[in-house]
Amino acid sequence: MLAVTAHDHVPSGPVAVLANPTAGRGRHAGLLPAVLDRLAAAGRPVELLAAATPAQAEAACHAAVTGGAGALVAVGGDGTVHRALQAVAGTEVPFGPVPAGTGNDFAVETGFPADPLAAAEVIATALREGRSRPVDLARMTNPDGGDRWYGAVLAAGFDAIVNERANRMRRPRGPRRYDLAILVELARLRPRRYVLRLDGEEHRVDAVLVAVGNCASYGGGMRICPAADPTDGLLDVVVGGEFDRRTLIRVKPRIYRGTHVDHPLVRSYRARTVEVAAEGITTYADGERSLDLPVRISAVPAAVRLLR
The missing domain is CATH 2.60.200.40 (Tumour Suppressor Smad4)
Known part of the structure; x- marks a missing residue:
């Protein structure tokens, strides 16, 4: 179902990471250092984004993407992924979800392992090999300009x-x-x-x-x-x-x-x-x-x- 053509170029630049320590009611909070270590093994600088609220998280993702990040990784559940997608959608900056939330539907449905460390390994390998795969998103608007x-x-x-x-x-x-x-x-x-x-x-x-x-x-x-x-x-x-x-x-x-x-x-x-x-x-x-x-x-x- 997800047999789509791989892209053999990932932009240079650091890997920006958005992490939600409260995702999944905090059960994966202690895994973040190990996730960051696995991402760093790809040979790119890894920069953890600072954000205390969902709005700050979204703003931090936008700033990272416009500021030259080579990739964006979200460590959390679907809510964390949702914030990150607002920044990478429609750009050439590739994205990796590390499922660490209560609901990890987007990550699992698009072929990532349900285990956070295994997903981080998949993302690191893709970074190292310069590989990414396209998937669709939905875009919604309303009459108020949303x-x-x-x-x-x-x-x-x-x-x-x-x-x-x-x-x-x-x-x-x-x-x-x-x-x-x-x-x-x-x-x-x-x-x-x-x-x-x-x-x-x-x-x-x-x-x-x-x-x-x-x-x-x-x-x-x-x-x-x-x-x-x-x-x-x-x-x-x-x-x-x-x-x-x-x-x-x-x-x-x-x-x-x-x-x-x-x-x-x-x-x-x-x-x-x-x-x-x-x-x-x-x-x-x-x-x-x-x-x-x-x-x-x-x-x-x-x-x-x-x-x-």
């Missing part, structure tokens, strides 16, 4: 609403807050009216789940768009229709296997350009709070070069 890239999946339905609820809650701390947000939003569950335009063709649907995938999975292995391929120049759209609470609870575990798409209330589509409109929904891309609907999403072929 413009974001993402690598894995955009959630614009129940999962986005739950994330928004959890982010507004102050307690409980940790994963229990997300569990409570699910219970609250399940109690309020109702289909919403969406207007989708897929390569210009309009679909009006009442749905509780809408996902637009460049890759197949989100949320740490939930295969919401199981047929998505980040090298085919297309986006996969999965719509879960008028589910009631009981049916949604029953179907949701099937998302890990990708078999939810066989349910009669689920529809799947494929398009180069996807427009999604609905009232009162903030989208989540790569698990990160993103743009309010409506949004326009385009598949951008070979938008980033990966060090693998």
Whole structure:
């Protein structure tokens, strides 16, 4: 699926590294020195970027790329990758994700080992050999001038609403807050009216789940768009229709296997350009709070070069 042509040139310059020590609830924090050692074995200077907030992380990545970095590496989960992609998308600067988060969907779906040190070895070898491989990204815009890239999946339905609820809650701390947000939003569950335009063709649907995938999975292995391929120049759209609470609870575990798409209330589509409109929904891309609907999403072929 990822058998794409390797590129035999990696720009000279230091390897900039964005690391999130709190990724994966800190379980890989002690691995960073070993990751940096493996990257340094490629024979390039390695520069650790300083950032205390997500906004600072994104700004640091942009500064590194415009300042002459030869490559950018993100050590963390999908959120860390998401910040880094904003800087490398559409440039010649190659990128390497070291999966060290709770959700590592983009790294795993694009062929990197799930083990952080093994992934760092793959990246170092690609750097040493001057090799990178192109994959697609999704680019989304909204009428307010918002413009974001993402690598894995955009959630614009129940999962986005739950994330928004959890982010507004102050307690409980940790994963229990997300569990409570699910219970609250399940109690309020109702289909919403969406207007989708897929390569210009309009679909009006009442749905509780809408996902637009460049890759197949989100949320740490939930295969919401199981047929998505980040090298085919297309986006996969999965719509879960008028589910009631009981049916949604029953179907949701099937998302890990990708078999939810066989349910009669689920529809799947494929398009180069996807427009999604609905009232009162903030989208989540790569698990990160993103743009309010409506949004326009385009598949951008070979938008980033990966060090693998």
